[in-house]
Structures are given as structure tokens and as C-alpha cells.
Amino acid sequence: MLKSVKFAASGVLALGLMTGLSGIAKAAEPITLKLHHLLSPLSHAHKNMLIPWAAKVGEESGGRLKIDVYPAMQLGGKPPQLAGQAADGVVDIVWTVLGYTPGRFTKTEVFELPFMHTNTTATNKALTEYVKKNGDEFEKDYKLIGVFVHPGQVFHSHDPIRTVADLKGMKIRTPTRTGGWMIEAMGATPIGAPVPKIPEMLSKKIVEAVLIPYEITIPLKTSEMVKYHTTLGDPKVTRPNTTVFMIAMNKAKYESLPADLQKVIDNNSGEHLSEWLGKIWDEAELPGEAKATATGELIVMSAAETAKLRAMTEKPVTDRWIAEMKKKGVDGQALVDEARALIAKYSN
Numbered sequence: 001m002l003k004s005v006k007f008a009a010s011g012v013l014a015l016g017l018m019t020g021l022s023g024i025a026k027a028a029e030p031i032t033l034k035l036h037h038l039l040s041p042l043s044h045a046h047k048n049m050l051i052p053w054a055a056k057v058g059e060e061s062g063g064r065l066k067i068d069v070y071p072a073m074q075l076g077g078k079p080p081q082l083a084g085q086a087a088d089g090v091v092d093i094v095w096t097v098l099g100y101t102p103g104r105f106t107k108t109e110v111f112e113l114p115f116m117h118t119n120t121t122a123t124n125k126a127l128t129e130y131v132k133k134n135g136d137e138f139e140k141d142y143k144l145i146g147v148f149v150h151p152g153q154v155f156h157s158h159d160p161i162r163t164v165a166d167l168k169g170m171k172i173r174t175p176t177r178t179g180g181w182m183i184e185a186m187g188a189t190p191i192g193a194p195v196p197k198i199p200e201m202l203s204k205k206i207v208e209a210v211l212i213p214y215e216i217t218i219p220l221k222t223s224e225m226v227k228y229h230t231t232l233g234d235p236k237v238t239r240p241n242t243t244v245f246m247i248a249m250n251k252a253k254y255e256s257l258p259a260d261l262q263k264v265i266d267n268n269s270g271e272h273l274s275e276w277l278g279k280i281w282d283e284a285e286l287p288g289e290a291k292a293t294a295t296g297e298l299i300v301m302s303a304a305e306t307a308k309l310r311a312m313t314e315k316p317v318t319d320r321w322i323a324e325m326k327k328k329g330v331d332g333q334a335l336v337d338e339a340r341a342l343i344a345k346y347s348n
Contacts (some may be wrong), residue, residue: 030058030066031257033092033249038079038196041071043219044284049277050095053247053268061264065257067093072196079194086250087141093249098147099176100194106325107134108147108244110332110339112178113321114185114313117152117242119347121278124148126342127244128274134335138246143254145247145269148277150213151285152239153179155230156222156292157209158202162230162299164308173201173210175243181320182241183211185313195220202226211240214288215281223288227296233303240313 035054039045046069054067073079075091082096083104098105099112108131110116117123131138131147138144155161157170168187174180180190191207195216201207202225210222217223231238254265292298301309318336325332 030061030064031261032066032068033253034075035067035069035093035095036073036075036082036085036091037069037071037095038073038082038194039071039216040219043071044215044281045095046071048280048284050247053273057264057268060267061261065261065264079196083246083248086248089250089252091250092253093145093247095245095247097175097194098244098246099179102177105137105244105246106328107137107330107335109176109178109321110335111149111244112176112241113336114182114241114317115237115310116339116343117149117239118236118343119278120149120151120282121275122343122346123242124274124278125271125346126339128271129342130339132270134338138248141251142246142248143251143265143269145249145265146273146277147244147246148274148281149242149244150215150281152213152242153211154214154239155209155211155228156217156226157228157230158205158226159208160228160230160297160299161209162301163305164312167309170209171207173198173207173212175211178317178321179211179241179243181317182313185316186309187312198222199225213239213281213285214292215284217288218291223291223295228299229292229296230299230301232306232309233300234306234310237310238300240309 035050037045037050050069054069057065057067077085079096080100082094083101085091086094098108108127111123111127127147127149131144135144159166161167164186170188171191172183172188173193174183174190175192175194180192183190191201193201195212198210198212198220202210202222212222232240249265254262257265322332322336325335
């Protein structure tokens with residue numbers, strides 16, 4: 001009888017130890033976050049931005065955070081749904097174009113207005129500071145990791161665009177509503193579509209031109225479909241506009257993390273990313289520009305034609321945006337002035 005009691009006691013002790021060890025093993029398991037985006041695994045955004053960022057967060061968390069990156073809408077849905085997926089907690093983190101959900105992030109559109117953007121890093125820093133003050137559109141649903149721009153849009157076209165007159169009547173793809181307003185002001189027809197639609201639109205000639213940076217032309221094979229690539233002849237503004245992106249995390253998921261892991265996310269967010277994002281996106285332009293040079297013609301619109309384009313687009317589109325903001329009870333002119341002042345501040 002004594003032997004059986006001893007055996008039972010030792011069994012209970014062993015079970016207790018195993019349960020404790022199991023608890024320790026569970027505690028040691030990393031918290032896995034899903035990061036979802038629209039572009040292919042070959043894209044610059046995936047290879048040179050999101051994968052390195054996820055790896056850095058994992059390393060600085062001591063392996064306690066693990067971020068799995070899902071490209072090309074692998075978790076379902078369409079690109080315009082990405083912002084909602086993060087807000088609703090369908091995924092933990094997204095990288096997306098804010099303009100894919102028109103009307104949702106209107107205050108950041110100021111940085112997409114014609115001739116606003118001049119320098120990628122300066123604009124990123126300006127935008128980051130601006131959102132700290134004017135970021136109420138993000139506060140409810142998101143932990144904002146990064147908000148930034150690319151180096152600006154280039155016209156990639158089947159036919160040459162050398163003058164303002166060449167744009168008249170042309171169908172041009174744009175990612176944003178303000179970009180659409182700009183195209184309308186040029187006398188052309190805007191066609192809104194996310195980036196993955198571009199190859200089909202160009203090959204089927206649904207559009208005559210697209211507005212995208214050089215960086216994305218390589219994975220999209222744009223240079224194999226069009227011959228002409230046009231920038232502007234203004235030493236300060238060589239591209240008519242840019243696009244605002246965000247990397248954002250579901251707010252509730254962020255708040256569920258232990259404080260030290262929140263700090264890891266914080267240390268890899270906001271102003272900590274601005275300069276790095278500017279640098280890597282500027283560098284990413286070079287291969288695409290080289291490919292375009294080798295396979296087609298790079299056109300720089302003359303200073304006189306650029307001045308005409310600016311006169312046609314900058315004030316009319318900016319005034320239209322200010323009027324739209326007024327309907328929302330927002331002083332759009334004050335935001336335009338603030339954005340310009342911040343870009344100037346960080347350009348010095």
C-alpha cells in the first residue's frame with residue numbers, strides 16, 4: 001500500500017513538472033502577426049521594405065514577435081480592402097495606398113496634390129510630423145507604423161508626351177482621386193485602378209498611359225509594353241505628384257501586446273522610419289529608370305511646357321481639394337500651408 005501511495009505521489013509530482021514545463025514552453029512561443037499587402041514577392045516593397053522591417057522587429061523583440069508577410073493579396077480580398085482588413089482585425093498589419101479607399105484618409109491627400117512633393121525624404125519627414133498633429137483619421141482603428149511617399153509619378157505611355165497638348169483626350173491610369181482631378185485638369189481622362197491591374201490595362205490599351213514611379217515598372221514589365229517615359233523640366237519638381245502609403249497595425253492587436261513589445265513596434269515606427277524609407281525608395285528608382293532608358297525613350301518636358309502644366313493643374317486641383325475639405329468642416333487652406341511649410345523645413 002505504501003508503495004502505491006509513493007508511486008501516486010511521484011506521478012502527481014511528475015505531472016506537475018510536465019504541466020509547468022509545458023507552460024514555460026507555451027510562454028516561450030512567439031506572438032505571430034500577419035502582414036498583408038498587394039504586390040508580388042518580387043516587388044521592391046516586399047523584398048526591400050517589408051521583409052527587412054519584419055526581420056528587424058523580430059530580432060529586436062528577442063524572437064518574441066514573429067511577422068509573417070503575405071504578398072499579392074494571399075489572405076484574400078482586393079487591394080482597396082486592405083485598410084479595412086487591418087481596421088477590422090482580419091489581418092494584423094497592412095501596407096497599402098491610402099488613395100485606394102477614397103474619402104477615408106482625406107487629410108493626407110494634401111501631400112498628393114500637384115507640385116506639392118519635391119524630395120522623398122523631406123516629404124516623408126514632413127508627412128510624419130503632419131500626421132502627429134492631424135492624424136485623427138487613423139486614431140480609432142490603427143497603430144500607425146509608417147506613412148510615407150514614393151519619389152513621384154512618371155508618365156509611361158504608348159505615344160510620346162512632350163507637350164501639354166499631347167495629354168489632351170488621353171486615358172491615364174491613376175491610383176488616387178486627387179490624381180484623377182489632376183488628370184482631368186490636364187484635359188485627359190482618369191482611370192482609377194490599383195497597381196496589379198496595370199499590365200492588363202496597358203496590354204489591352206484600356207489606357208494610353210499610366211502614372212507610376214520607375215520602381216514598380218520592373219515587376220509590372222511596363223517597359224516591355226510602352227516606349228515613352230516622361231518627367232518634368234522643373235529643377236525642383238520633376239514629377240507632377242506622388243502617392244501616400246501607410247504601414248498600419250490593428251490598434252486592438254497592438255494594445256494587446258506586452259508593453260516591452262509595444263516599445264519594439266514604437267522603435268520601428270514613425271520618425272524612426274522616415275529617412276530609411278526615403279532612401280530605399282529613391283534607390284529603388286534606379287533599376288527601373290535604367291531599364292526604361294535601355295528599352296525606350298526618356299522624355300523631359302520642357303520648362304515652358306512644364307510651366308503650362310503647372311498652371312493648368314496646381315491651383316485648380318488644390319482649390320478643389322480645399323473646397324472638399326470645407327464641406328467636412330476642415331480648413332483645407334491651413335493644411336495646404338502647413339504641408340508646404342513642413343516640406344520646406346525638412347528640405348533645408
